[in-house]
Amino acid sequence: MPRRPGSHAAETNRRMREAALRLFARHGYAAVSMRRIAAEVGVQAGALYSHTPDKQTLLFSLMQDHMHELLAARAALPPVRGAEARLEQFARFHIRFHLARPEAVFISYMELRNLEPENFRVIEGLRRDYETALETILRDGAAEGVFSVPDAKIAALGLIAMLNGVNTWYREGGRLTLEEVEAIYRDMARKAVAV
Amino acid sequence: MPRRPGSHAAETNRRMREAALRLFARHGYAAVSMRRIAAEVGVQAGALYSHTPDKQTLLFSLMQDHMHELLAARAALPPVRGAEARLEQFARFHIRFHLARPEAVFISYMELRNLEPENFRVIEGLRRDYETALETILRDGAAEGVFSVPDAKIAALGLIAMLNGVNTWYREGGRLTLEEVEAIYRDMARKAVAV
DNA sequence: GTCTATATACTGATAGAC
DNA sequence: GTCTATCAGTATATAGAC
Numbered sequence: 001m002p003r004r005p006g007s008h009a010a011e012t013n014r015r016m017r018e019a020a021l022r023l024f025a026r027h028g029y030a031a032v033s034m035r036r037i038a039a040e041v042g043v044q045a046g047a048l049y050s051h052t053p054d055k056q057t058l059l060f061s062l063m064q065d066h067m068h069e070l071l072a073a074r075a076a077l078p079p080v081r082g083a084e085a086r087l088e089q090f091a092r093f094h095i096r097f098h099l100a101r102p103e104a105v106f107i108s109y110m111e112l113r114n115l116e117p118e119n120f121r122v123i124e125g126l127r128r129d130y131e132t133a134l135e136t137i138l139r140d141g142a143a144e145g146v147f148s149v150p151d152a153k154i155a156a157l158g159l160i161a162m163l164n165g166v167n168t169w170y171r172e173g174g175r176l177t178l179e180e181v182e183a184i185y186r187d188m189a190r191k192a193v194a195v
Numbered sequence: 196m197p198r199r200p201g202s203h204a205a206e207t208n209r210r211m212r213e214a215a216l217r218l219f220a221r222h223g224y225a226a227v228s229m230r231r232i233a234a235e236v237g238v239q240a241g242a243l244y245s246h247t248p249d250k251q252t253l254l255f256s257l258m259q260d261h262m263h264e265l266l267a268a269r270a271a272l273p274p275v276r277g278a279e280a281r282l283e284q285f286a287r288f289h290i291r292f293h294l295a296r297p298e299a300v301f302i303s304y305m306e307l308r309n310l311e312p313e314n315f316r317v318i319e320g321l322r323r324d325y326e327t328a329l330e331t332i333l334r335d336g337a338a339e340g341v342f343s344v345p346d347a348k349i350a351a352l353g354l355i356a357m358l359n360g361v362n363t364w365y366r367e368g369g370r371l372t373l374e375e376v377e378a379i380y381r382d383m384a385r386k387a388v389a390v
Numbered sequence: 391g392t393c394t395a396t397a398t399a400c401t402g403a404t405a406g407a408c
Numbered sequence: 409g410t411c412t413a414t415c416a417g418t419a420t421a422t423a424g425a426c
Contacts, residue, residue, distance in 0.1 A: 009391065028308060030226035033419060047392045049421070110305055113223060154371070154379055161360025162353045162387075169352055176349070184349055192357075192387040204409065228401060241404075242410045250402070 013051045015041045020058055025103035029059055029114045059111060060119040066104040067126035073097055074133060083141030084190065090134055091186040094163045099178065102167050109164070131156055138193060148195040159189050208246045210236045215253055220298035224254055224309045254306060255314040261299040262321035268292055269328060278336030279385065285329055286381040289358045294373065297362050304359070326351055333388060343390040354384050 019040035023032040034055055038045040052058040073093070080089050098105045108127075112120060135156040141147030149155040163185055170181055214235035218227040229250055233240040247253040268288070275284050293300045303322075307315060330351040336342030344350040358380055365376055 012391080026308065028223060028225050030223050031309065034421085035419080043391090044393060045420085046394080046422075050391055055420070113221065114226065150379055150382075151371070154376070155383065157364055158357045158360055158380060158383055161363070162357035164360075165353055165356025168356070176346070181349070184345055185353060187345075188350065188353055188387040191389060192383040194386060207409080229403080230401080238409090239411060240402085241412080244403070245409055 009051075012041060012043060012047070016048055016051050017058070017062060021062055021103050021107065024059065024062070024111060025106045029055075029107075029111045056116055056119070059107075060115060060123075062104065063108045063111065063115070063119075063123050064126070066101070066108050067123060067130070070097060071126065071129060074130065082146075083137055083144050084146050086137045087134075087141065087147075087190060087193070088186050090137060091159075091163060091189045092182050094160070095166055095182050095185055096178070098164065098167055099170055099181075105164075105167055131160060134160060141193065146195065147193045149193050155193055159192065162189065162192075204246075207236060207238060207242070211243055211246050212253070212257060216257055216298050216302065219254065219257070219306060220301045224250075224302075224306045251311055251314070254302075255310060255318070257299065258303045258306065258310070258314075258318050259321070261296070261303050262318060262325070265292060266321060266324060269325065277341070278332055278339050279341050281332045282329075282336065282342075282385060282388070283381050285332060286354075286358060286384045287377050289355070290361055290377050290380055291373070293359065293362055294365055294376075300359075300362055326355060329355060336388065341390065342388045344388050350388055354387065357384065357387075 016037060019037050020032070023037060023040065033045075034048055035045045038048050041048070052061070074090075074097075077089060077093060080086055108123070112123065115123060131153075135152045138147055138149050138152040138155050138159075142149050142152065166181060166185060170176075170178075172178075176184075211232060214232050215227070218232060218235065228240075229243055230240040233243050236243070247256070269285075269292075272284060272288060275281055303318070307318065310318060326348075330347050333342055333344050333347040333350050333354075337344050337347065361376060361380060365371075365373075367373075371379075
């Protein structure tokens with residue numbers, strides 16, 4: 001597959017998204033210029049517009065990809081029986097998935113307000129789909145009599161918020177291993193909704 | 196107290212901080228210009244610099260005030276006996292205090308990355324003081340034998356993250372009253388660290 | 391696809407009149 | 409304390425050469 005000089009479309013696109021993800025996460029969407037992203041990629045600012053129609057679409061695309069990956073990965077989990085086991089699986093999956101891509105997670109939460117209304121609506125819908133998955137587990141558990149949750153929706157949001165919190169402080173090589181963190185939060189989540 | 200025309204120092208200062216709080220919360224620090232804040236206040240951009248040395252100091256001041264208020268309000272809580280009662284008091288206080296000022300809460304979390312290093316250090320110190328208060332409750336409860344927490348620091352961060360989550364969805368006049376929300380989260384927090 | 395150059399608009403902050 | 413005017417820098421995005 002010969003390449004003409006100055007033609008590295010796929011590679012430049014990948015590097016642009018990678019740089020944007022890192023810079024948006026670190027400094028915020030509004031604080032990062034297209035020039036700065038371009039500098040990280042090693043091209044001039046104008047060249048980025050061959051890979052994204054504008055800055056807003058770049059942000060939206062990063063967030064949408066993250067949410068799609070999240071939903072696909074969850075849907076691909078092996079089926080388990082019983083609400084308790086499903087909750088433990090969810091907690092473990094959530095922590096592991098989110099700790100593996102802290103920048104995408106950070107952006108997908110922090111930059112919601114910088115999405116144009118239509119884009120915001122799309123991302124919010126994907127987020128709600130994910131929340132509903134946990135809500136269903138809690139509802140089933142309540143029906144089975146193994147969980148005690150006065151409001152499954154609120155409980156789901158509470159658990160997700162707690163699990164998300166891991167991303168704000170966990171650093172690889174820190175005091176606790178990933179397995180220890182998973183165990184601690186899985187237990188807290190389980191107990192929080194227990195009868 | 197007669198006022199010369201064009202001299203409304205205290206009032207303009209108050210309005211500037213109020214506008215900055217609202218605009219920073221809604222659009223983000225980096226996305227809000229001094230001109231836009233000035234427009235909300237009803238003065239020209241240059242006039243703001245009689246009330247703050249620069250934009251960064253304005254942000255820092257808003258965050259610092261919020262954290263001082265938080266710590267002062269918590270310190271003023273009536274003393275209660277027993278780790279369980281103290282935890283319930285903390286949860287109730289946290290939710291009520293944070294829901295009463297969503298914009299300051301939002302900014303104090305989201306705009307940390309836009310603080311200059313020295314300012315960041317100060318705010319982080321205040322935040323850690325608050326987290327330590329809850330950590331102490333959990334540690335005491337573990338010593339009393341009423342809580343089961345393998346790591347008090349991690350548990351405190353987890354509970355605070357869960358409680359903070361309320362701010363992302365609670366709206367006055369919604370499906371649940373403030374009292375119901377408090378009760379749900381207080382119970383989840385209590386159970387999460389129970390033996 | 392990337393470059394240079396540029397249009398147009400906005401940014402934080404300051405100077406000096408009143 | 410607020411105004412007008414302005415400096416110097418930067419922003420997003422586009423046009424046309426290669």
